Each structure stands twice: as C-alpha cells, then as structure tokens.
Amino acid sequence: MMTRVLMMAAALVATAPAHAAPRDSAEGKLLGELFKSIVETPTVKGRGQVPKMARLLSARLKHAGFAARDIAIVPVGETAIMTVRYRGTGARPPLLFLAHMDVVEAKREDWERDPFTLHEEGGFLYGRGASDNKLGVAHLVATFITLKKQGFKPDRDLVIGFSGDEETDMASSRVLAARLAALRPEYAINTDSGGGRADAAGNPTSFSVQVAEKTFANIAVTVRNPGGHSARPRADNAIYELAELLGRVRGYTFPLVDSDLTRAMLRDAANAPSATPELKAKVAAIEAKPGDAALLAELGREPRLGYAVRTTCVPTLLEGGHADNALPQSATATINCRIFPGVEIEQVRRTLAEVGGNPAAEWKIVGEPTSAPPSPVNPALFAAVQEAIAPDAPGIRIVPYMTPGATDGKHFRALGIPTYGFSADFTIGGEVAGVHGLNERIPERSLYGAFDFWPRLMRRLASGEGQAK
Numbered sequence: 001m002m003t004r005v006l007m008m009a010a011a012l013v014a015t016a017p018a019h020a021a022p023r024d025s026a027e028g029k030l031l032g033e034l035f036k037s038i039v040e041t042p043t044v045k046g047r048g049q050v051p052k053m054a055r056l057l058s059a060r061l062k063h064a065g066f067a068a069r070d071i072a073i074v075p076v077g078e079t080a081i082m083t084v085r086y087r088g089t090g091a092r093p094p095l096l097f098l099a100h101m102d103v104v105e106a107k108r109e110d111w112e113r114d115p116f117t118l119h120e121e122g123g124f125l126y127g128r129g130a131s132d133n134k135l136g137v138a139h140l141v142a143t144f145i146t147l148k149k150q151g152f153k154p155d156r157d158l159v160i161g162f163s164g165d166e167e168t169d170m171a172s173s174r175v176l177a178a179r180l181a182a183l184r185p186e187y188a189i190n191t192d193s194g195g196g197r198a199d200a201a202g203n204p205t206s207f208s209v210q211v212a213e214k215t216f217a218n219i220a221v222t223v224r225n226p227g228g229h230s231a232r233p234r235a236d237n238a239i240y241e242l243a244e245l246l247g248r249v250r251g252y253t254f255p256l257v258d259s260d261l262t263r264a265m266l267r268d269a270a271n272a273p274s275a276t277p278e279l280k281a282k283v284a285a286i287e288a289k290p291g292d293a294a295l296l297a298e299l300g301r302e303p304r305l306g307y308a309v310r311t312t313c314v315p316t317l318l319e320g321g322h323a324d325n326a327l328p329q330s331a332t333a334t335i336n337c338r339i340f341p342g343v344e345i346e347q348v349r350r351t352l353a354e355v356g357g358n359p360a361a362e363w364k365i366v367g368e369p370t371s372a373p374p375s376p377v378n379p380a381l382f383a384a385v386q387e388a389i390a391p392d393a394p395g396i397r398i399v400p401y402m403t404p405g406a407t408d409g410k411h412f413r414a415l416g417i418p419t420y421g422f423s424a425d426f427t428i429g430g431e432v433a434g435v436h437g438l439n440e441r442i443p444e445r446s447l448y449g450a451f452d453f454w455p456r457l458m459r460r461l462a463s464g465e466g467q468a469k
Contacts, residue, residue, distance in 0.1 A: 021451040027146055028448055034060065035118065035138040035447055039127040042116045043102045043164070050101050050164040051075065054082040057141055057162075064145040074179070076172040079164030083180065086144055088154035088462060095461055096159050096180055096188035096417070098408055099136035100166035100173075103129035104436045112439055124441045131442050132435045136191025136423055137162060138447070143454040154462030159183060163408050166192070170411065174370075177411035185417060187378065190409045193421030194401070196393060198428040199273040204393035206268060209382065210421030212261060212374035212402040213410045214338035217345050218366040219313070219352060221245065227329035234327065239320045242331040245356040246315055249335065252355045254311040254348075256300040257340045258291050261374055261402055262309040268399040269305055279305075308404060311348060313337040334366070338404045341374045372413035374402065375420060381461070385422065388457035392449075393426075424450035 021027040034057075041053040054073045061071055061084055070085040079102065088094075106115035106128040113119045115128040140160050161180050164172040180188075193210040223245065225238035256262070263286075269275060270283035279302060286295045300306045313335050320331030339348055345365055353363045382398045389396055409419040425446045 021448050023444075023448055027142065027451060030145060031138060031142050031447055031451055034142055035125070035130075035134065038101075038134050038137060039118045039125075039129055040116055043129070044105045045102065045165065045168045046078070048078050050079040053101050054080050054162070054164075057082065057137070060141065061145065065148050066144070074175070076164060076175050079172050081164055081172045081176040081179070082160070082162040083176075084141075084144060084160040086147070086154060086158040086160075088156040088158065090156065092156040092462075093186040094157035094159050094183050096161055096183075096185045096412070097140050098161050098163075098176075098188055098190040098412070098419075099140055099192060100133045100163045100408060101137060102163070102165050102167050103132065103134070104167050106440075110438060115440070120444070123444055125444060125447060126439060126441045128440055130440050131425075131446075132440070133166070133192045135425070135442060135446060139424065139451055139454050140191065142451065143458060146455055147458060152459065154458070156186075156462050157183070158458060158462055159185070161188075166408050170406075170408070173408045173411045176408070177415055177417070181412070181415045181417060187375070187381070187418040187420065188409070188412050190407060190412075190419055190421040191423045192407045193403055193409065193423075195423040196389070196396070196426035197272065198426045200428070202428060204396050204426060205273060206271065206397045206399050207385065207389055207393065208268070208399050208401045208422065209385065210403055210407075210409065211377065211400040212341045213372065213406055213413075214311070214340060214402065214404050215343075215345060215369055215371040215410075216406045217337045217339055217348070217369035217371075218316075219335045219337060219349050220332055220364045220366050221335065221352070221356065222330055222332040222362045222364075223358065223360070224330045224362070225328060227327040230325045230327055238328040238331040241358060241361075242320065242333055245358050245361060246333055248357050249313065249315070249352060249355055252351075253300065253306075254313070254340075254351075256296045256306070256310045257343075258296055260377075261341075261400060263287075263290070264400050265309060265402065266299065266305070268397075268401065271397070307338075308402065309340075311337065311340045311343055312404070313348065313352060339371070341372065341402065345369055345371060370410055370414050372410040375413060375418035378418065378420065381420060384457060384460040387460055388453050389424070391456075392453075424453035426450075 037056055038053055041049050043049045043053050058071050072083045074081050108114055113126050119126040161176050163176045166173055194208045196204055196207045198204050223238045223242045225236060266283045270280045282299050289295060315333045316336045317334035321328035337348055349363050349365055377400050386398050409421055412419040
C-alpha cells in the first residue's frame with residue numbers, strides 16, 4: 001500500500017517556514033483539533049470506524065458553510081467513501097484532491113505509546129496514520145474550510161475524495177474512482193505520495209511528484225505429483241521441483257526500462273545529497289549514450305535504484321504437502337510482482353514460466369490485478385506546485401517519479417484520469433517516520449508549517465473571484 005516515507009529532522013522542526021500556520025492562529029487551532037480527532041479514531045479494518053471519522057469531518061465542513069448536498073458519505077461494506085464539493089463557476093473542468101481515511105493496524109503492546117492517542121513529544125506528533133494518510137486528510141479538509149471562510153470563489157469545482165480501505169482491499173478506492181470519474185475531472189492530486197526532499201542540513205533539494213505506480217500482481221506457480229508414503233521417497237518430489245524452479249526465478253532479473261520517466265528518476269537519484277560519485281558518473285554516461293544496454297545493465301545493479309526502474313518478482317508465500325508422513329502431492333509458491341507501467345501482466349507470467357524451466361508447472365495470475373498507464377508530465381501543474389512551494393523552497397526542482405507500491409491513484413489512472421501524487425512534507429536525512437510500522441510520527445512542522453502550501457496551490461489552480469492578492 002502506501003509506500004511514502006516521511007520525515008523532517010531537527011533542522012526543519014526547529015525552524016518553521018515564513019508562511020506557516022502558527023499553532024495559535026485560527027488555521028493552526030483548526031488543524032490541531034482536526035488532526036487529533038481523526039488520529040484518535042481507529043480506522044483499522046474490522047473496527048467499523050471509517051464512517052464515524054467521515055461524520056466528524058462532515059460536521060466540521062457543514063459548520064464552515066458547506067451545504068449538505070455537497071457532502072456525501074457512501075457506505076462500502078463496513079467502510080465508506082467521502083466526497084466534498086467546493087462549488088466553482090464551472091469555467092473549467094473539476095479538480096480532484098485525494099486521501100484515504102483508513103490506517104494499518106497497530107497494537108498497543110508493540111508501541112511505546114498508545115497508537116490511537118495523539119502524543120506530542122520532542123517536536124513530533126505520534127500516532128497511527130499521522131503520516132499515512134491522516135495528515136493529507138487534515139490538510140485538505142482544513143484548506144477547504146479556510147478558503148470557504150476567506151470567501152474564495154474558484155473558477156472550477158474542487159472536489160475532495162476520501163477512500164476507506166486503501167490499506168487493504170481497495171474496494172472503496174474503486175467505488176470512489178468510478179463515482180468521481182463521472183465528473184470528468186481534468187486531473188487528480190493524491191496526497192498519499194511524493195513531496196519534498198532536503199539534505200542533512202535541512203536545505204530543500206527536490207520535490208517529487210508521483211506520475212505512475214507499478215502494477216501489483218500475484219502469480220501462483222504449482223507443481224503436482226502423485227505423492228505416496230514418505231517411507232518410500234521418489235526422485236520427482238513436488239517440493240524439490242518447486243524449490244529448483246524458484247532457484248531459477250531467483251537468478252533472473254527483468255531488464256531495466258529505458259523511458260522518459262526512468263531517465264528523470266535516474267537524474268534525480270544522481271542529484272540526491274546521498275548520491276555516490278560512482279552513481280553520478282553512471283547516470284552521466286547514460287545521459288550521453290541513451291539506450292546503451294551495457295550502461296543500463298550497470299545502473300540496474302544499483303541496490304537502491306534497480307528495483308525502482310524495472311519489473312520485480314519475488315516469492316512471498318509457500319504452501320505444500322498435506323501430511324508429515326506423505327510425499328507432497330502439490331507445492332505452490334505465490335510470487336509477488338511489481339510490474340512496470342506499460343508491461344502486460346500476462347507477459348510477466350509467460351516470462352516467469354519460461355525462466356522456471358518446468359513445462360509441467362502450472363502458472364496462474366491470482367485475482368484481477370489493476371494496471372494503469374503513467375500520467376503525462378503536466379507542465380502547468382508542475383509550475384503551480386513550484387510556485388506554491390516557493391516561499392519555503394524557492395527554485396526547487398520538480399521531479400516526476402514512480403512508486404513501486406500502490407495507492408488509490410492507480411484506480412483513477414486506470415479510468416483515464418491523470419493523477420499526480422504529492423504532499424507538502426519534506427523528507428530529510430534518510431530517516432523514517434514509522435509508516436506501517438512502530439511509533440509512526442511526523443514533525444509538528446509537517447502539520448502546521450506545511451499547511452499553507454495547499455491554499456496557495458488551490459488558489460493557483462482555480463483562480464477566480466475572491467482570490468487574495
């Protein structure tokens with residue numbers, strides 16, 4: 001699911017940007033109250049709390065002046081989706097702003113603090129979902145409320161879309177995408193990915209915009225055998241044969257994909273503060289000789305880069321045999337693949353079957369994976385993002401990139417809606433924020449200091465009557 005790793009270290013925690021929302025301001029108090037209320041609503045699968053969170057948000061929006069007809073909460077099984085319409089003049093197609101309300105499970109006994117009580121400590125805010133993705137929820141809702149109070153009148157509809165099971169089944173994600181596709185939006189912005197990077201001193205270096213995601217697909221391979229009594233072993237054992245097959249799969253590497261997207265990602269990697277001189281030299285070489293197979297292969301062996309610019313497949317589950325005193329009649333491995341956009345799932349299945357080298361093995365695509373094309377680079381949007389972030393990071397590079405994981409964005413792209421992923425956060429120093437893990441946290445600055453990015457961006461993208469100068 002969500003793969004974004006977010007952190008702001010002490011340099012950014014200590015120094016709020018010039019255009020922050022102070023905690024004691026109206027916007028700051030709104031943010032703090034919103035964020036606390038939603039982090040402390042445990043929207044984990046099986047607890048039925050997503051509709052409750054949606055109702056909390058709805059009450060806030062109605063109190064700020066949004067009409068009931070412009071807020072929808074639609075049940076999807078035990079969870080729900082939520083949409084909010086900020087009505088504009090209709091001069092241009094709508095824009096969508098996305099986040100998800102659900103979070104990954106967190107057990108109290110594993111955490112240093114109660115994961116579903118917001119804790120403030122040492123300049124950080126701790127709680128499950130603090131980063132993934134309730135920060136995005138809070139920022140979007142608070143932005144709509146702030147703009148409404150300021151009397152902003154956009155020249156197009158701005159529409160929030162919140163899913164309720166992005167971390168698990170994504171059933172609500174598909175419902176949300178289908179519902180909002182009917183509005184024929186120009187594009188969508190997803191807060192569940194991307195954002196800024198800074199060096200160890202806290203100096204901003206680049207701002208990443210997600211334009212693509214790999215396709216998540218499981219492929220099951222099964223080897224069958226007549227079996228028999230374990231006291232009378234036979235050479236053609238299903239478990240042995242599956243193990244041999246997997247060994248051959250292990251030795252195969254999918255080729256690096258040479259495209260505008262991968263070249264942009266390589267350039268960004270070479271410009272990162274942590275880039276080694278060797279990596280910089282390799283990227284410079286491929287820039288001078290695009291498409292060179294040997295150079296591409298060399299780059300593909302970079303341990304922290306190769307997986308990002310090619311299809312990857314790795315076994316994640318094993319099942320075999322039926323009794324400890326019987327020879328196995330079957331053995332199955334689930335191979336999880338993250339497939340580069342534009343590569344057909346069936347093509348990957350055929351490649352694995354060929355590499356596996358066992359004609360009797362059965363290869364099957366599990367379920368119905370969703371694949372989606374990359375979104376084209378949008379120069380107007382990228383310029384607006386650069387302008388919105390300028391007070392905090394003037395002249396920062398805007399870099400398109402692809403995530404190896406999955407977000408709601410893929411369901412929108414699959415329906416033909418260009419989708420761009422970014423938040424206003426900045427990652428620094430390679431530290432992690434506990435996303436999907438223990439003690440998830442964000443710096444206070446990520447909540448308060450980064451907030452004004454969103455009102456600035458929405459005004460820039462939907463300028464109309466009432467826009468502040």
